[in-house]
Amino acid sequence: MNPQHIKPALLQFLSADEILEDASAWLTDQRSRYTGTADAVVQPKSVAAVRQLMRFCFENRIAVTPQGGNTGLCGAAVPEGGVLLNLSKLNRIRSINLADNAITVDAGAVLQTVQEGAAEAGRLFPLSLASEGSCQIGGNIACNAGGLNVLRYGTMRDLVLGLEVVLPNGELVSHLHPLHKNTTGYDLRHLFIGSEGTLGVITGATLKLFALPKTVETVWVGVDSIERAVELLTLVQGGFAERLCSFELVSRFALALSSDFSRIGQPVDAPWHILLELADSMESGGLGEELAEFLLAHGFDNAVAAQSETERQALWTLRENISASQRNLGASIKHDIAVPIENVAGFVADCETALQTAFSGINIVVFGHLGDGSLHYNTFLPGVLDNGVYEYEDAVNAVVYENVLACNGTVAAEHGIGIVKKQWLPSVRSAAEIALMRAVKAELDPRGIMNPGKLLP
Amino acid sequence: MNPQHIKPALLQFLSADEILEDASAWLTDQRSRYTGTADAVVQPKSVAAVRQLMRFCFENRIAVTPQGGNTGLCGAAVPEGGVLLNLSKLNRIRSINLADNAITVDAGAVLQTVQEGAAEAGRLFPLSLASEGSCQIGGNIACNAGGLNVLRYGTMRDLVLGLEVVLPNGELVSHLHPLHKNTTGYDLRHLFIGSEGTLGVITGATLKLFALPKTVETVWVGVDSIERAVELLTLVQGGFAERLCSFELVSRFALALSSDFSRIGQPVDAPWHILLELADSMESGGLGEELAEFLLAHGFDNAVAAQSETERQALWTLRENISASQRNLGASIKHDIAVPIENVAGFVADCETALQTAFSGINIVVFGHLGDGSLHYNTFLPGVLDNGVYEYEDAVNAVVYENVLACNGTVAAEHGIGIVKKQWLPSVRSAAEIALMRAVKAELDPRGIMNPGKLLP
Numbered sequence: 010m011n012p013q014h015i016k017p018a019l020l021q022f023l024s025a026d027e028i029l030e031d032a033s034a035w036l037t038d039q040r041s042r043y044t045g046t047a048d049a050v051v052q053p054k055s056v057a058a059v060r061q062l063m064r065f066c067f068e069n070r071i072a073v074t075p076q077g078g079n080t081g082l083c084g085a086a087v088p089e090g091g092v093l094l095n096l097s098k099l100n101r102i103r104s105i106n107l108a109d110n111a112i113t114v115d116a117g118a119v120l121q122t123v124q125e126g127a128a129e130a131g132r133l134f135p136l137s138l139a140s141e142g143s144c145q146i147g148g149n150i151a152c153n154a155g156g157l158n159v160l161r162y163g164t165m166r167d168l169v170l171g172l173e174v175v176l177p178n179g180e181l182v183s184h185l186h187p188l189h190k191n192t193t194g195y196d197l198r199h200l201f202i203g204s205e206g207t208l209g210v211i212t213g214a215t216l217k218l219f220a221l222p223k224t225v226e227t228v229w230v231g232v233d234s235i236e237r238a239v240e241l242l243t244l245v246q247g248g249f250a251e252r253l254c255s256f257e258l259v260s261r262f263a264l265a266l267s268s269d270f271s272r273i274g275q276p277v278d279a280p281w282h283i284l285l286e287l288a289d290s291m292e293s294g295g296l297g298e299e300l301a302e303f304l305l306a307h308g309f310d311n312a313v314a315a316q317s318e319t320e321r322q323a324l325w326t327l328r329e330n331i332s333a334s335q336r337n338l339g340a341s342i343k344h345d346i347a348v349p350i351e352n353v354a355g356f357v358a359d360c361e362t363a364l365q366t367a368f369s370g371i372n373i374v375v376f377g378h379l380g381d382g383s384l385h386y387n388t389f390l391p392g393v394l395d396n397g398v399y400e401y402e403d404a405v406n407a408v409v410y411e412n413v414l415a416c417n418g419t420v421a422a423e424h425g426i427g428i429v430k431k432q433w434l435p436s437v438r439s440a441a442e443i444a445l446m447r448a449v450k451a452e453l454d455p456r457g458i459m460n461p462g463k464l465l466p
Numbered sequence: 467m468n469p470q471h472i473k474p475a476l477l478q479f480l481s482a483d484e485i486l487e488d489a490s491a492w493l494t495d496q497r498s499r500y501t502g503t504a505d506a507v508v509q510p511k512s513v514a515a516v517r518q519l520m521r522f523c524f525e526n527r528i529a530v531t532p533q534g535g536n537t538g539l540c541g542a543a544v545p546e547g548g549v550l551l552n553l554s555k556l557n558r559i560r561s562i563n564l565a566d567n568a569i570t571v572d573a574g575a576v577l578q579t580v581q582e583g584a585a586e587a588g589r590l591f592p593l594s595l596a597s598e599g600s601c602q603i604g605g606n607i608a609c610n611a612g613g614l615n616v617l618r619y620g621t622m623r624d625l626v627l628g629l630e631v632v633l634p635n636g637e638l639v640s641h642l643h644p645l646h647k648n649t650t651g652y653d654l655r656h657l658f659i660g661s662e663g664t665l666g667v668i669t670g671a672t673l674k675l676f677a678l679p680k681t682v683e684t685v686w687v688g689v690d691s692i693e694r695a696v697e698l699l700t701l702v703q704g705g706f707a708e709r710l711c712s713f714e715l716v717s718r719f720a721l722a723l724s725s726d727f728s729r730i731g732q733p734v735d736a737p738w739h740i741l742l743e744l745a746d747s748m749e750s751g752g753l754g755e756e757l758a759e760f761l762l763a764h765g766f767d768n769a770v771a772a773q774s775e776t777e778r779q780a781l782w783t784l785r786e787n788i789s790a791s792q793r794n795l796g797a798s799i800k801h802d803i804a805v806p807i808e809n810v811a812g813f814v815a816d817c818e819t820a821l822q823t824a825f826s827g828i829n830i831v832v833f834g835h836l837g838d839g840s841l842h843y844n845t846f847l848p849g850v851l852d853n854g855v856y857e858y859e860d861a862v863n864a865v866v867y868e869n870v871l872a873c874n875g876t877v878a879a880e881h882g883i884g885i886v887k888k889q890w891l892p893s894v895r896s897a898a899e900i901a902l903m904r905a906v907k908a909e910l911d912p913r914g915i916m917n918p919g920k921l922l923p
Contacts, residue, residue, distance in 0.1 A: 107700050108696050108699065108806075108807040109807045109808055131704060153649040160646075180898050182898060186806060186875075188875070189620075189804070190612045190616060190838055191876040191878070192610040192621075192878055192881075193878045193894045193895060194660070194895055194899075194900070195657050195660065195665075195902075195906055199657075200656075203652065204652055219707065219708070220707030243565050247588060249747070249748065250676065251677070290708060291707070291709075347648060348645075349565075349566050349644050349645065381647055382566065419647075419650055421648070422647035424649075425649050426649070426650060434650060438651055439637075441633060441637055441639060445654060445910060446651050448905055449652055449902070452901065
């Protein structure tokens, strides 16, 4: 079909306000690294409209890129022509079911809206990440989002009970149920989770809910080494178990950046820092004291506990502002990696040595979710400005990923593959696995219209 | 290859004690419903031997049926000729990693051995089911086993971090890592979990560990209706949250059977019974009192709390002996179903009415895991003996499953599909989904040698 004819043809089944006039805001990714093109940008208001759209695009072999809040960090929602299918107007909470502890939502519901909807019903939806005010559930599912509470509640994959998906040919596959046990053949739900829009359009989901926390204790602990931080993690997991929600690692350098940027004093001085939070769904008056005694008894005496919600927010602001504060260092080459927790200390030491050898004077900002082994590992080349860093990207990545793989880690922990990491997929998946992925793709999307150019190398 | 030549040929790469002389014990399933045939029954002692076996069978187009402890309830491990590959001799705990809270084991490790290995390291492996003394981890994974603690810890699917699999052509796919965040293309681990030996041979797994419980409180509660039981569940999930491990439903009839069989008095008299257990990984002296007050405050006054481990075991024996006690009623047609918890009461009422209309005088034993919506729903036809019941199986199933599906439920909750339910798969999966399953199967097992005749209709 002639690209100019697409938009008029869409009016056969979409209303005028489901087709955007000025769509430029949706064509560039959050990092402003990629700008795509689209012959039409649509925001259908119903699953029925999504089905009609897919049937039309299937028949006419038009590429479709699904997009949620456009907060992805790997370029997976940047269109390469065809139709950009933005889910923002499919954004209702459909139902909450307390007996089954489950909530059913449209894919375009904003994460924070779902958190708030759950809270109004007296329940917790635990996924929490920096972009929660604008990212959408469908995107969270398509990327298997992680964030701050994975240690306790798992990634998005662990929170999905049922999915509603429109296949590339417009067919609906709907399993919006709250079943906790359901073993009926190969699990296809988990194929769509993390598929980054390449297999079909997620339009709805049934998600797990949990009890709201009634007691929260937050402590900032300074330690001499990552080894010592891992000791603390192991001890706290033994002693406080599922009450442990967050266990974040921050380097001295990262803390200094954030402290300057945030105008909040550093809680303690140390080479490495841990922000840990316990939460109990029951009133638990003694939990804070118990934690303080526990830390002292194990020699973690360089610690500050939040005495109020204001103090707690200040500690979290220090953690959350690291990303923003880095901008003062210039453009960076970022990595979203994970290694087994027992290997984190070795990885950080070895990778720094290797990078300094190859790129003398390189600045490295290390922080992340030590409790689940995933790190944000960002590198800054002194004097290299803006997009100039991307000339060095392949060379820096080669060093970082070589060290990650030597530690039995992964090149993509919680941001996905998208465009950015396609070429690295064969480093973590065998030829047989990639062949299977292609077979799955070919079966579901025989005309190759779903988000072409993403994920598969 | 002439079947008589298979056994001698295996000696090229298996030792004599890896090939069983008398294999009859492995050819019949636990329920003695199916007896299969095999040209050879092997118990390889290494992953390398499994790979050589698969290469040989691939080249010679010999069927292979993987088998663990042979405790499956749907016939999935009964061979239909070819090689029966029993994993019992691949049974080591390979390593325990406390920093990552993970244990790596051979597929043939017995579940109880893994539980005990974790406990020795001060951790809990939470999967728990009736056959835990003989079922194996590989079978638990292949069937996505459920059991008693799913409410808190999930099914086997939720407990697997990494898998090691030998593909039908002998190729090894190994991801034995404890990564909690790893989003690198379509998730193939979850395809193998629940695949019932039809895609490849699971040879090892890395599994999640948890803190050991330090406080356990167990209560038996009598209620007037299932609706009231669901109210209790919702209240306890709000008030005690993740401390709730088990929430089991038992009918008056099922309790009477088990009480007679167990020679243990009934704790309370009521139409419906709940066995609920809270566990806390911290010392929590007041938990039992808090629970007792909570029950009273919400009007659940027909309750007995275990005051000692002996009393706790007696309550659990009443629950666990239901299956055994049923044998006094004769042979039964069993169902392993799940429906949304909010629909359980309606399902039980409607299904009983429909069954009594179609099969006057039918006895129904209802019990199961109300906390996750899965029920064991067993039916006995008065005067029909032994395998004579199977003449009525299709007719009884038609009534039961019609009611399950009307409630948005599933015909297979935690036992899998195997041979028993193949014909029912299309009732819960669409044609597009089954086509995708076939495409996955064709890609991984192009010669159709893996566990032929199981799972796919």
